[in-house]
Amino acid sequence: MSEAAIAVVGSVAFDTIETPIGRAEEVLGGSATHFAVAASYFAPVRLVGVVGEDFPDPEREYLASRGIDLSGLEVRPGRTFRWTGRYHEDMNVRDTLSLELNVFADFRPTLSPLVRSSPIVFLANIDPTLQDAVLEQFEDPAIVACDTMNHWIAGAREPLEALLPRVDLLILNDEEARLLSGEQNVSRAARRILELGPRSVLVKRGEYGAILFSADSVFAVPAYPLEEVFDPTGAGDTFAGGVIGYLAATGERSEGGLRRAIVYGSVLASYVVEDFGGQRLRTLTRDDIDRRYRQFVELTEF
Amino acid sequence: MSEAAIAVVGSVAFDTIETPIGRAEEVLGGSATHFAVAASYFAPVRLVGVVGEDFPDPEREYLASRGIDLSGLEVRPGRTFRWTGRYHEDMNVRDTLSLELNVFADFRPTLSPLVRSSPIVFLANIDPTLQDAVLEQFEDPAIVACDTMNHWIAGAREPLEALLPRVDLLILNDEEARLLSGEQNVSRAARRILELGPRSVLVKRGEYGAILFSADSVFAVPAYPLEEVFDPTGAGDTFAGGVIGYLAATGERSEGGLRRAIVYGSVLASYVVEDFGGQRLRTLTRDDIDRRYRQFVELTEF
Numbered sequence: 103m104s105e106a107a108i109a110v111v112g113s114v115a116f117d118t119i120e121t122p123i124g125r126a127e128e129v130l131g132g133s134a135t136h137f138a139v140a141a142s143y144f145a146p147v148r149l150v151g152v153v154g155e156d157f158p159d160p161e162r163e164y165l166a167s168r169g170i171d172l173s174g175l176e177v178r179p180g181r182t183f184r185w186t187g188r189y190h191e192d193m194n195v196r197d198t199l200s201l202e203l204n205v206f207a208d209f210r211p212t213l214s215p216l217v218r219s220s221p222i223v224f225l226a227n228i229d230p231t232l233q234d235a236v237l238e239q240f241e242d243p244a245i246v247a248c249d250t251m252n253h254w255i256a257g258a259r260e261p262l263e264a265l266l267p268r269v270d271l272l273i274l275n276d277e278e279a280r281l282l283s284g285e286q287n288v289s290r291a292a293r294r295i296l297e298l299g300p301r302s303v304l305v306k307r308g309e310y311g312a313i314l315f316s317a318d319s320v321f322a323v324p325a326y327p328l329e330e331v332f333d334p335t336g337a338g339d340t341f342a343g344g345v346i347g348y349l350a351a352t353g354e355r356s357e358g359g360l361r362r363a364i365v366y367g368s369v370l371a372s373y374v375v376e377d378f379g380g381q382r383l384r385t386l387t388r389d390d391i392d393r394r395y396r397q398f399v400e401l402t403e404f
Numbered sequence: 405m406s407e408a409a410i411a412v413v414g415s416v417a418f419d420t421i422e423t424p425i426g427r428a429e430e431v432l433g434g435s436a437t438h439f440a441v442a443a444s445y446f447a448p449v450r451l452v453g454v455v456g457e458d459f460p461d462p463e464r465e466y467l468a469s470r471g472i473d474l475s476g477l478e479v480r481p482g483r484t485f486r487w488t489g490r491y492h493e494d495m496n497v498r499d500t501l502s503l504e505l506n507v508f509a510d511f512r513p514t515l516s517p518l519v520r521s522s523p524i525v526f527l528a529n530i531d532p533t534l535q536d537a538v539l540e541q542f543e544d545p546a547i548v549a550c551d552t553m554n555h556w557i558a559g560a561r562e563p564l565e566a567l568l569p570r571v572d573l574l575i576l577n578d579e580e581a582r583l584l585s586g587e588q589n590v591s592r593a594a595r596r597i598l599e600l601g602p603r604s605v606l607v608k609r610g611e612y613g614a615i616l617f618s619a620d621s622v623f624a625v626p627a628y629p630l631e632e633v634f635d636p637t638g639a640g641d642t643f644a645g646g647v648i649g650y651l652a653a654t655g656e657r658s659e660g661g662l663r664r665a666i667v668y669g670s671v672l673a674s675y676v677v678e679d680f681g682g683q684r685l686r687t688l689t690r691d692d693i694d695r696r697y698r699q700f701v702e703l704t705e706f
Contacts, residue, residue, distance in 0.1 A: 191588065286493065288611075289629040310612040313629065322703055324624035327591040327615065361706035401624055402704055404663035
């Protein structure tokens with residue numbers, strides 16, 4: 103089976119991150135970046151985003167070395183998106199200390215014919231109106247997956263709800279699922295969200311793993327138990343990259359295929375938190391991924 | 405393989421429970437009760453506890469109808485242990501509104517020869533000094549499992565730590581594991597606790613399931629996703645009852661056997677929270693248990 107190409111639309115940024123364990127300055131981040139690097143282990147990725155003139159060649163070369171097509175990465179006058187955040191002792195909680203959208207503030211991509219023809223689309227966490235405007239430009243994608251966040255659920259609910267019927271897989275965390283549905287219980291929340299139109303809802307639960315709800319099945323997988331989490335930044339997008347990457351690589355559309363994809367996503371996410379700012383993935387091999395996939399089998403089988 | 409008998413030592417109580425969904429007055433509760441009822445689906449159970457003269461015959465008959473040996477259930481002048489609690493909107497949090505130990509205040513059981521010969525022992529959540537004094541009386545148990553809580557970890561750490569090397573399976577929740585180990589990360593917490601002596605540590609994570617740590621393996625299972633939780637009271641003891649019951653019934657001592665036992669424990673716990681005060685188990689059949697075990701397979705397989 104040939105690998106289907108994935109188009110991802112989202113942010114490319116520099117992150118300054120403080121966690122109880124340490125600090126990293128201006129490391130390569132952003133939702134599209136984390137997603138693209140993770141997915142690139144499985145399938146060709148086309149990254150649609152924007153950076154400033156300050157975006158360094160070595161970072162561009164790193165992404166290109168992962169086989170990521172950067173023809174859709176626009177360079178605009180000005181600076182690249184920057185985010186500074188600090189994690190609490192409980193790393194499920196973080197504060198944004200500063201946010202400079204810079205060139206990302208006016209991000210309105212026009213897709214190239216190559217990107218438009220992509221069979222698989224991931225709409226990373228950006229304004230739902232923009233997600234919709236981007237999705238309109240694709241020819242006939244076989245799989246559309248989408249992420250969102252509290253900010254858009256609270257402030258752009260109408261365009262988000264308009265988008266959901268065209269989404270095959272909505273990926274969000276448990277808090278976001280509660281906010282979107284108005285239900286405290288995650289199972290009820292997911293049922294409500296399914297009524298809004300997505301074919302499946304994949305709820306991320308951080309250190310507790312993930313749970314997939316479809317019309318007639320539920321799949322739950324724990325997270326890989328790590329003794330040390332260095333930096334959770336990008337874990338969600340890396341997870342999504344593993345999930346969608348595996349689906350693209352295998353052409354799997356079955357429930358079983360989606361389940362295996364979620365385990366691969368969990369594998370990638372378990373690695374990315376082992377170092378700051380996605381550094382761990384710079385040395386990660388496909389063998390590492392397959393080894394930890396087998397560890398997931400050992401972790402969960404009974 | 406013949407079923408090995410289980411002795412459980414703990415509280416028998418009447419609970420008055422308020423949750424966001426409703427209220428139950430003076431329902432049969434207590435750690436030993438919940439454990440015994442759950443375990444009785446799998447193996448003979450001998451309950452060691454104390455009640456007052458107010459303990460009603462119908463409740464005694466219910467326990468006896470489950471095949472639970474009540475020769476170790478002492479009746480003392482006075483009233484049975486009573487607890488009143490209120491759960492928050494987030495049912496992981498509860499307040500104790502009143503606590504009357506009554507006859508349980510002087511609980512110092514002397515075991516009968518029958519109970520002393522039990523091959524499997526569950527020390528429910530009572531003072532570790534008392535757990536130790538009880539354990540001393542057993543002849544040569546093949547499996548010793550033990551529960552504890554924050555109150556004892558903070559206030560009776562020394563006797564608790566003295567007990568742990570004689571425990572095969574320590575069952576506690578994630579918050580208790582953190583308190584006992586001084587480690588925030590659950591994997592590191594469990595490693596520390598293993599150093600204190602128990603052969604395995606089983607960490608309960610409520611709606612997120614459970615995770616088992618042994619010297620050379622880790623097993624994680626999600627909780628069964630329920631759309632409605634009526635009352636979490638007794639879920640932990642019911643879980644333990646399913647785990648130990650299955651081990652007793654099958655004679656399993658392997659890692660695989662312990663994993664399957666934990667899934668059976670998860671099945672029982674998923675049922676008990678579906679109604680107030682253990683009522684759901686009054687009508688539960690072995691077929692219900694096996695059906696939901698298969699649903700756990702479907703929930704987790706990939």
